[in-house]
Amino acid sequence: MNYFFGINDNLFKSEIQIPLFQNRNLKISNLKLFKTYPKNNKWVLKEITNKKINDFFFVLKNEDILSNEIFFLADETIVDKFDEYKLKNFNNFTDTSPAFRANFKIYLNQGGFSSYQSDYPYSMITKKGSILSSISSIANCDADKNYVLVKNIFEEPIEENFKAYLVNYKTKSIEEQFEIKTNYTNCIEISNKLIKPEIFLVTDRYLGVPMYVSEKNNFLSFEHTHPIHEYILSENKFVKVTNLKKEINEIIS
Amino acid sequence: MKSLVKKLANTNFGILLRNSFNFKPVSLGLFEKNYPVTVSDAFLWRTDNGYKTKFKYSDILNLFYKIKNSWVEFHFYSKNNKLIKIEKVNNLNLSNEFEINSKYLNNLEDYGTFFIYHFSENKNNLNNKDIISNRCYLGYSQNNNLYSFAHGNTLGKFTSIFSKENILTDIVKTSLFQNHTYTIQKYFDNFDKNELFFVNPTSKTIKFSIENKNFKLKSNNSLLVEIKGSLISIKSNCLFLRPTVFSYKGKYFDVHHS
Numbered sequence: 001m002n003y004f005f006g007i008n009d010n011l012f013k014s015e016i017q018i019p020l021f022q023n024r025n026l027k028i029s030n031l032k033l034f035k036t037y038p039k040n041n042k043w044v045l046k047e048i049t050n051k052k053i054n055d056f057f058f059v060l061k062n063e064d065i066l067s068n069e070i071f072f073l074a075d076e077t078i079v080d081k082f083d084e085y086k087l088k089n090f091n092n093f094t095d096t097s098p099a100f101r102a103n104f105k106i107y108l109n110q111g112g113f114s115s116y117q118s119d120y121p122y123s124m125i126t127k128k129g130s131i132l133s134s135i136s137s138i139a140n141c142d143a144d145k146n147y148v149l150v151k152n153i154f155e156e157p158i159e160e161n162f163k164a165y166l167v168n169y170k171t172k173s174i175e176e177q178f179e180i181k182t183n184y185t186n187c188i189e190i191s192n193k194l195i196k197p198e199i200f201l202v203t204d205r206y207l208g209v210p211m212y213v214s215e216k217n218n219f220l221s222f223e224h225t226h227p228i229h230e231y232i233l234s235e236n237k238f239v240k241v242t243n244l245k246k247e248i249n250e251i252i253s
Numbered sequence: 254m255k256s257l258v259k260k261l262a263n264t265n266f267g268i269l270l271r272n273s274f275n276f277k278p279v280s281l282g283l284f285e286k287n288y289p290v291t292v293s294d295a296f297l298w299r300t301d302n303g304y305k306t307k308f309k310y311s312d313i314l315n316l317f318y319k320i321k322n323s324w325v326e327f328h329f330y331s332k333n334n335k336l337i338k339i340e341k342v343n344n345l346n347l348s349n350e351f352e353i354n355s356k357y358l359n360n361l362e363d364y365g366t367f368f369i370y371h372f373s374e375n376k377n378n379l380n381n382k383d384i385i386s387n388r389c390y391l392g393y394s395q396n397n398n399l400y401s402f403a404h405g406n407t408l409g410k411f412t413s414i415f416s417k418e419n420i421l422t423d424i425v426k427t428s429l430f431q432n433h434t435y436t437i438q439k440y441f442d443n444f445d446k447n448e449l450f451f452v453n454p455t456s457k458t459i460k461f462s463i464e465n466k467n468f469k470l471k472s473n474n475s476l477l478v479e480i481k482g483s484l485i486s487i488k489s490n491c492l493f494l495r496p497t498v499f500s501y502k503g504k505y506f507d508v509h510h511s
Contacts, residue, residue, distance in 0.1 A: 019438040026436050026486060056484055057440045097280065098495060103439040105507070113502065114401055116509045117438060136348040137309050138390045138402050169347065197348035212402070219399035219505060226388050226404060231313050233284070233292065233384040240317045 002094040002119040003072050003087075004102040005151050006065035007185040012213070012220070013062040016118075017103040018071060020056055022096045031073040031093060033058045038068065038157035038183050042084040067185040070120070070153055071102075087155045089122045106213065106222050114222035116211070124207055125155045131203040132245055133210045133225050135166065140221060141195040143214035148201060150186045152208035158182050162205045166190070167251050170198040174252060182206055202248050265423075272428035272492055279426050280492040281408060288413040289383040292424070293368035294405030295452040296391055297475065297497055298329065300355040300362050307352050307392035307400050312345040313385045314371050314414070323373040328420075329358065331365045334473040366452050366475050368409055372416040379414060393499075393508050406497055406510035409454040409473075422473065425454045425493040431462070435494060436486040437511045445503070449485070449496035449511075451476045461489035 006014040020029045033048040048071070053059045060071065074090050081090060094100035101117035131150065139146045150164060159181055166176040175194055180186035180203070201210060211224045229241045261267045265282075272278045284290045298306045314323040323345065329337040337358055342349070355362045369387055373379070386408070392400030408424040441447050453459045453470040461468050464482050478496075487494055500507045 017438075017440050021436060021438075023436050023438055024434060026434070053440070059440070098435075098493075101438050103509075111503050112505050114507050114509075115439075116403070117511065134311060134348050136350075137311055140392070140400055140402070143399055197346040214399060214402075216399040219401070221392070221399060221401040223390065223402045223404060223509070225390075230388060231311070231385060232317060233290075233386050234382050236383070244317060 001072070001089045001091060001122040002100050003070045003122070003125070003153055004118065005070050005120060005153070005185055006060065006104060007106065007149060007187065008062065008066050009187055011147070011187065012106045012108055014065055015062060015105045015107070016060045016065065016071065018058040018060070018073065019102065020058070022093070022100060023098055024096065028055050029073070029093060031075055033071060034074055034078060035069045035071050037066065037070070038159050041157055043087065043157040045078070045082045068183060085157065087125055106220060108218055108220060110218040112215070112218040112220040114220040116223050118224065120151065120153050120209060125153050127207055128205060129207045130205070130245060130249065131201060131208050131210055132228050132248060133201040135190060135199040135201055136195050136197050138212040138223060138225055139190055139195045140214040141192050143216045145215045146190040146192065146195065147213040148188045148190055149211040149213060150180055150188065150203070150208045151211070152182050152184065152206050154182050154206060159184070162203060164188060165202045165252050166194055167200050167202050167248055168198050169200055169248070172251050175199060200248060202252055204252060268426055269429065272426055273430055273432070275432060278433070278492060282424050282426055284384050284411055284424070286413070287381050288415060288418060289379040289381060290385070290411050291371045291414045292384060292386040292411040293370055293409055294388055295366045295368065295407045295409030295454045296389065296405055297364065297450050297452065298353045298367055299364045299393060300353065300358060301364050303396045305352060305354040305394050307350060307394065309348065309350045309390040309392070310369055310387050311348050313387055314373055315345065316347060318378045320373050320375045320378050322375070323371055326370050326372065327367055329365065329367045330473065332363060332475045334471065337361070337365070364450070364475065364477060366473070370412055371414060373414055385414070395506060401506065401508050403497060403508045403510050406495055407452055407454050407493065409452070423455050425491060427455055427457050427459065427492065428490045431460050431488055431490045433490065433492055434486050434488045436484065437498070439498065439511070440483055441480065441485060441500065442483045444500045446501040447480050448499040449478045449480055450499070451478065451494065451496045453491070455491065459489055459491045459494065461487055461491065461494060463487050
């Protein structure tokens, strides 16, 4: 099951298109759209109505989105099944190959826009861990501004601060650190002077999806990064990634 | 008997039959070889219509295998699969980039594909089961504006990291019939123009249809198709035909994998 998300921020606006069909099967589903968000250590569930623009898509505009909300498709039995203390794998409609995706667009009032096909798989929600992402692999030092959005969704309705670091792999030192929070779409500004091959973004306790935004003259670029284990397709990929993460974690510990 | 059937079902011919009759279809094949493998996506370069392309890639062999003296090779092809040039890059950083403009490609203003292969002579840190794949990031800039980035989208070719083997293809699998449909999960409304970039990552001819138009794409050829509709389904004999999307509005554009 996949969850979807957006961002509500002073810097840019967002829009999400959530399809009601699978990518290999155009049969339209009658599932409904729900959102949930953490409040006082409980998940609050709400149905989203009037956002279906046609048979095929729900579209959430900027005013329909908050950074602590997540969205998912489910039938009406969700109201009985929903556990306010833990997110569940409610249905398998979005378990597809290729992955079931929603178009997540950010835009500026001046006209620039950029999007990617996004999802947050349930399998990531149940795990703790750390993000490791190479800054210069996608940030753009020619841009006026660079940001990393870090979306974390954790199964428990906690709103807990944790740390993100910009780590120098060559000098084995921390260049900068940030407080970000769980169950939120966080936005970190990256100084252009830190867009170098040896700089990595690392988090200490929670996983998440890192997405890179750059802006220049009202043009935008927006793309998520691959999980680092996707560089290796052989069976030893998790050993290789664990070894690299160990090395980096020693820098932040 | 059961294991013999299983073995046959996983041969290339078995997979072709499964895909043709939609019985447990297989999109992507395995790479089991007796050497360590470097896999490349089929990456799109554009120098047409004021475009230039930036390519960002990591030194995977250094980062994960601590191999310091590896190199990469880029193989550039035209949209008709003609080899344009091969470029070797030594002295890699952990993260690297280069720009592809028309001057770099002999003043060619067009589009096509390229591939990246990581090579090393270091046999101590690699074993024959290792497989690496650089999905990388591609930036597209039109009229010298900001590069907009998207990652690799289609596994294309592979070879040995020891650089002594042929380059192989057909990671993506096909069917005898045009019986596989992929619908892009995006509503193409409210744009001035939308383009889809297709690459055939196989050794077979791919037939596909969009908006009641039929297309044939020869092995390793690429094609840009302008679409008009709001909902796009692609019917083809390829099990993984996912185009890169370019959407335009005013002077701005967006690029992403589908």
